[in-house]
Amino acid sequence: MNPAEIRQFTAKMSAESKKMKTLQASFVQTKKMDFLNKDLVTSGEMALQAPAMLSWRYTKPYKYSVIFKNGKMHINDQGKKSTHDAKSRNFQKLNKLIIGSANGNLLNDPDFTVSYFKNSSGNIARFIPKSAQLLKYIRQVDLHFASNQSVVSQVNMLEASGDTTTIVFKNTKVNAPVPASVFSL
Template sequence: MIKAFISVTFSLISASLFSQNMAMSGAEAKAFVAKISSETKEIKTLQSDFIQTKKMDFLDKNIVTYGKMSLKSPNMLSWKYTKPYQYSIVFKENKIFINDQGKKSSVDAKSKTFEKINKLIVGSSNGNMFTDPEFSVTYFKNNNSNIAKFTPKSAQLLKYIKQIELQFLKNQSVVSQVNMTEASGDTTHIMFKNTKINAQIPASDFSL
């Protein structure tokens, strides 16, 4: 019994350590950035289904939503939530266009917290995210992914965003997960799946 307990405990500890994120060396980070920057130059469009999980301190349960993300170079991006409610956000021409279950509106995209995520998502499709002057970047790796963590440089932005993390599956050049931690401690986790690169995107994806 004791041997079995020790064996199970050791296995759990080993698994935890094995999956732990490790900082990339300078050479590894340089090679990773060069690879992503080179391969993403060929991306003109990107489509993906997503699952978004929002954790807020004042709620007992996480908020889970489903939808589709569409990106068209150089700066058009839409998030269309389909479940459990319908809600669309389109970023284009430095504006945010919103359709909240039939109620449409638009606002200036500048200085909006979510706009910073979208800027990095767009940048991840052309390699420009690593040179964004608003963030300092650190690089990590684990068994499955390469990870870039973006920390705001300005005190103003730090009032809203503590960190944004982009994960890339090994041997892939598109973002597989986004993790954002707000200054309040609330977190947003977005997982992408069924990603299509350079497929034709109908104009309706960027309209409300």
């Protein structure tokens, strides 16, 4: 994108993300790992509620949930539940990365160098972590925005190991009511 397109795109995304109170979507996640011949494909549902509640639930081929709420990270691994303090710097960055990837707020994150591209299907914002700590895990994150859409349609993540994760969001709903039960295990 040229500088004028970048300004227009980021202004639109910033304005839209400020209006966003809730976001819900189903997703399909594909993980490609060097040592596996077959991709790992999972699917599930995600929901977020401003300012910082996030529910990420895998439903196929197994059940696994992660919920960020009130400074805590709650995990339900096929019935085995645990809670962790999410106030550590790494957990906060993880939460910020996931929420920012879903709602587009990552565009203004000072922890990343951002580049912007466009293709026939829409716009792409590419994030390169600035901190050595984050670079140990993530080399690059690409957020895809379908043409004339203000929410992320796909996330591509390149991990430091060279493995990749692609998340495609479908049935996205913005500012629809989210039942409180979505944020509980």
